[in-house]
Amino acid sequence: FQVTTVPTKPIEGQKTGTSGLRKKVKEFMSPNYLANWIQALFDSLPDEDVKGSTLVLGGDGRYFNKEAAQIIIKIAAGNGVAKILVGRDGIASTPAVSAIIRARKANGGFIMSASHNPGGPKYDWGIKFNYSSGQPAPEAITDKIYGNTQSIKEIKQADIPDVNLSELGVHKFGDFTVEVIDPVADYLDLLEQVFDFDLLKSLLTSKDFRFKFDAMHAVTGAYAKPIFVDRLGAPEDSVFNGVPLEDFGGGHPDPNLTYAEELVKIMYGPDAPDLGAASDGDGDRNMVLGNHFFITPSDSVAMIAAYAEAIPYFRSGLKGLARSMPTSGALDRVAKELGLPFFETPTGWKFFGNLMDAGKCSVCGEESFGTGSDHVREKDGIWAVLAWLSIVAYKNKGKKEGEELVSVADIAKEHWRKYGRNFFSRYDYEECDSDSANKMVEHLRSIIASSKKGDKYGPYELEVADDFAYTDPIDGSVATKQGLRFIFSDGSRIIYRLSGTGSAGATIRIYIEQYEPDTKKHDLDAQEALKPLIDIALSISKLQEFTGRTKPTVIT
Numbered sequence: 001f002q003v004t005t006v007p008t009k010p011i012e013g014q015k016t017g018t019s020g021l022r023k024k025v026k027e028f029m030s031p032n033y034l035a036n037w038i039q040a041l042f043d044s045l046p047d048e049d050v051k052g053s054t055l056v057l058g059g060d061g062r063y064f065n066k067e068a069a070q071i072i073i074k075i076a077a078g079n080g081v082a083k084i085l086v087g088r089d090g091i092a093s094t095p096a097v098s099a100i101i102r103a104r105k106a107n108g109g110f111i112m113s114a115s116h117n118p119g120g121p122k123y124d125w126g127i128k129f130n131y132s133s134g135q136p137a138p139e140a141i142t143d144k145i146y147g148n149t150q151s152i153k154e155i156k157q158a159d160i161p162d163v164n165l166s167e168l169g170v171h172k173f174g175d176f177t178v179e180v181i182d183p184v185a186d187y188l189d190l191l192e193q194v195f196d197f198d199l200l201k202s203l204l205t206s207k208d209f210r211f212k213f214d215a216m217h218a219v220t221g222a223y224a225k226p227i228f229v230d231r232l233g234a235p236e237d238s239v240f241n242g243v244p245l246e247d248f249g250g251g252h253p254d255p256n257l258t259y260a261e262e263l264v265k266i267m268y269g270p271d272a273p274d275l276g277a278a279s280d281g282d283g284d285r286n287m288v289l290g291n292h293f294f295i296t297p298s299d300s301v302a303m304i305a306a307y308a309e310a311i312p313y314f315r316s317g318l319k320g321l322a323r324s325m326p327t328s329g330a331l332d333r334v335a336k337e338l339g340l341p342f343f344e345t346p347t348g349w350k351f352f353g354n355l356m357d358a359g360k361c362s363v364c365g366e367e368s369f370g371t372g373s374d375h376v377r378e379k380d381g382i383w384a385v386l387a388w389l390s391i392v393a394y395k396n397k398g399k400k401e402g403e404e405l406v407s408v409a410d411i412a413k414e415h416w417r418k419y420g421r422n423f424f425s426r427y428d429y430e431e432c433d434s435d436s437a438n439k440m441v442e443h444l445r446s447i448i449a450s451s452k453k454g455d456k457y458g459p460y461e462l463e464v465a466d467d468f469a470y471t472d473p474i475d476g477s478v479a480t481k482q483g484l485r486f487i488f489s490d491g492s493r494i495i496y497r498l499s500g501t502g503s504a505g506a507t508i509r510i511y512i513e514q515y516e517p518d519t520k521k522h523d524l525d526a527q528e529a530l531k532p533l534i535d536i537a538l539s540i541s542k543l544q545e546f547t548g549r550t551k552p553t554v555i556t
């Protein structure tokens, strides 16, 4: 085939955020917008990862993915890539792409997704690039891509027809191959090695256990039925919103208490099931609920680590644990109890990859509904749900039919009795005016600059206030300005960050945490327990004054 060199010009603002490049669909559909970024990426990779390489391509099924897939395939061929493995219909979840890259020893892969951001003609689109061990591209690469988008002059595009992605099969164009693959198979194979599927099956087919999974009309719709129903025997009606749609049925495919309201209603309703779960647009996030009980993501990762013995993959022991900085300290306590190496990284999954590749981290998580392990190099929603099902199954081994179930709530409360409870909440103020948000950040920086140990904030005494920076222990790279922290002498924390995944304005996140060793106080509602700290957080930041917002868009 022929390669056409298409002249182009740099386009402003193509800088990668916390997780890939995310913009409104309209922007991505404007001439050469996507093509420029893809070409800039190929210009940033070392030759051996382009010429003759194998790449994976998948996405969450959102609007514009089908056209985008064809654009990416043509530019890949134009740059000398030898083979592209594409999920059928362009579908593959983020953790599945990571698994496929690893299983097929590919040089990397693309994920067409804006994750939890809404989809459809008026909403968001996004693209992420993952590297050869399946991890999100490190900043060294994303910075280079951004640099190249600012000087790009031409796009190399193969003159080949659109490829039919709706059927499995191999398409050859000279020495370039497109193989349409089943997006579930490699991933399911891996999960079968990680978990005890017989144990899971016995739980999901038991009369005494009921399970609900909300795929939120997003990518896990393609995975939930084959895994939970067909393979593990859960009743057909366990899965709902189980068909991926281009606009996710009009919702935010974000599994939290606000946006997964259908699941929340079921789990807090009469005759609620025993375990409910949801996943996001691209299948890397998870929310886990018990009957009238919410497991915070920060607790979830700590509890999974504490129950590693329920998961065969961990039988030879955990190598280490890690969490992102704003995530609560519940995991720290488990690491200490188990005597494991422990790491605190900036927000975003890319920082866990190096630790895992170096064999220093087995389980990690973020407060933002991301939990995972080193079976892949992404957070993994279905994995987290299977981990919780494994814990419940493990705790109920030997239970006779009709005997009471050890519930999700029982498991959490027992954990708190042993380790204490880290009350945690996050307030999100979405789409604030960017200037106002930046001014608020400057204001907080000036407070930090003049603050000292012992400063009083109501009943709290300041231990340290700073702007979080991280030095990667493996490659020595440094990430600065990763969140403003106020840490108090009792370990309580207030953290402020601006989101790096939005597509309009600025989203302010405030994270609030307080540790409570007293078992008698463990049943308090988190909002109630944290009220004094939340008030302090709002008053230090003068958030209302700067942004005009009187209440958050989302509380988790």
Ligand code: VG1
Binding pocket: 018, 019, 114, 115, 116, 117, 280, 284, 285, 324, 347, 348, 349, 366, 367, 368, 370, 498, 499, 500, 501, 502, 509
């Ligand atoms: C958010 C979360 C972060 C997560 C990231 C990507 O980033 O806070 O923890 O890793 O989304 O998740 P930010 O910069 O908006 O706070 V996903 O599922 O959107 O790929």
Ligand code: CO
Binding pocket: 094, 115, 116, 280, 281, 282, 283, 284, 285
């Ligand atoms: Co996601």
